[in-house]
Amino acid sequence: MRRIRYQVACSLDGYIAGPQGDISWIPAEPAIDFSKLFAEFDPLLMGRKTFCQFAAQ
Secondary structure: OOOOOOOOOOOOOOOOOOOOOOOOOOOOOOOOOHHHHHOOOOOOOOOHHHHHHHHHO
């Protein structure tokens, strides 16, 4: 059986972004190795806006 892992950054009120898509409340964490983190996932599902932000970086 494969493991399902759900990971999300959201505020205490359940929002991921502000009304205009603002994500400035999420602190940048340079110690996180995103390549290593994403290697733990087989398929990775994300929304279009999140993908566009990741692709731009």
